[in-house]
Amino acid sequence: MIEPIVKVDSISKNYKKKTVLHPSSFSISKGRCVVLCGGNGAGKSTIIKLLTGIEKPTSGTVTFHTKGKKLFGYMPDQMVFPRELTPIEILMYYGNFLGCEREKMNEVIKKVGLWDERNQKVGSFSKGMSQRVNLAQCLLADVDVYILDEPTNGLDPYWVITFKQIIKELKEKGKTVILSSHIMRDIAEIADDIILLFRGKVCGEGHLEELYEKFSCTSLEEIFLSLHQQHIS
Numbered sequence: 001m002i003e004p005i006v007k008v009d010s011i012s013k014n015y016k017k018k019t020v021l022h023p024s025s026f027s028i029s030k031g032r033c034v035v036l037c038g039g040n041g042a043g044k045s046t047i048i049k050l051l052t053g054i055e056k057p058t059s060g061t062v063t064f065h066t067k068g069k070k071l072f073g074y075m076p077d078q079m080v081f082p083r084e085l086t087p088i089e090i091l092m093y094y095g096n097f098l099g100c101e102r103e104k105m106n107e108v109i110k111k112v113g114l115w116d117e118r119n120q121k122v123g124s125f126s127k128g129m130s131q132r133v134n135l136a137q138c139l140l141a142d143v144d145v146y147i148l149d150e151p152t153n154g155l156d157p158y159w160v161i162t163f164k165q166i167i168k169e170l171k172e173k174g175k176t177v178i179l180s181s182h183i184m185r186d187i188a189e190i191a192d193d194i195i196l197l198f199r200g201k202v203c204g205e206g207h208l209e210e211l212y213e214k215f216s217c218t219s220l221e222e223i224f225l226s227l228h229q230q231h232i233s
C-alpha cells in the first residue's frame with residue numbers, strides 16, 4: 001500500500017448559508033498524479049483553496065505528510081504579475097524566498113519555453129505565456145507536492161503536451177501532483193487517480209477504469225452526461 005502524503009478528513013465549505021463543498025474525505029498517495037475533475041462550479045478550486053490553506057474549511061482537516069519545511073508548490077488558476085516585470089525578475093522574486101540558485105531559475109524558465117523572452121516585460125505576454133510564467137514559479141519550489149489549479153488553461157496544444165511531459169518528469173522524481181481540470185482528454189491521459197466532483201460533492205474516486213465500472217460508462221464525458229441527466233430528472 002502506498003502511503004498517503006495528503007489526508008483530507010470531512011472538509012466542507014459554506015459561504016454564508018450556501019454549501020459549496022459537502023463534507024468530503026480522501027487520501028492522496030505519494031508519487032501519484034491526482035486530478036480533481038468536474039464541471040463549472042463543481043468545487044475544484046474550492047478544494048484547492050482548502051488544500052493550500054487560502055480558504056479555511058467550514059469543517060474538517062487537511063494534513064500533509066511531507067518532509068520539507070515548505071509543504072507544496074502552488075500554481076493558482078490565474079496569476080496577475082506586475083506588468084513591468086520580466087519572467088526572470090519574477091522568478092528571482094520567488095526564488096529569493098525559496099533560496100533558489102540562479103541555475104534553477106534558468107532551468108525552470110527554459111522548461112516553460114520562455115528563455116528567449118526572459119527579459120521581456122510580462123505585460124506584453126499572451127495568456128498562454130503568462131500561464132507558463134505561473135507554472136514556472138510553481139516549479140521553482142523543490143517540494144514533495146505540487147498543487148495546480150486548471151494548469152492547462154490558455155495553453156496551446158504544443159504546451160499542453162509539454163505540460164503533460166513535465167508532470168511525468170515530476171512523477172518520475174517521486175513527486176505528487178494534485179491538479180484540477182475539466183478537460184476530459186487531458187484528465188484521461190495524465191491522471192493516476194481521479195476525484196470526481198459534481199455540484200460540490202465527491203461522487204467518485206479512483207482510477208479511470210474504476211469510475212467507468214462504477215458509472216457503467218466508457219468515457220469521462222459519458223459519466224458527466226449521466227450525472228447531469230440524473231440531476232435534471
Ligand SMILES: Nc1ncnc2c1ncn2[C@@H]1O[C@H](COP(=O)(O)OP(=O)(O)OP(=O)(O)O)[C@@H](O)[C@H]1O
Pocket residue numbers: 015020038039040041042043044045046047182
Ligand atoms: N467566495 C465565494 N463566495 C460565494 N460562493 C463562492 C465563492 N467561491 C466559490 N463560490 C461558489 O462555489 C462553487 C464552486 O466554485 P469553484 O470555484 O470551486 O468551482 P470550480 O469547480 O473550480 O469551477 P470552474 O471550473 O468554473 O472554475 C460555485 O457555485 C461558486 O459560485
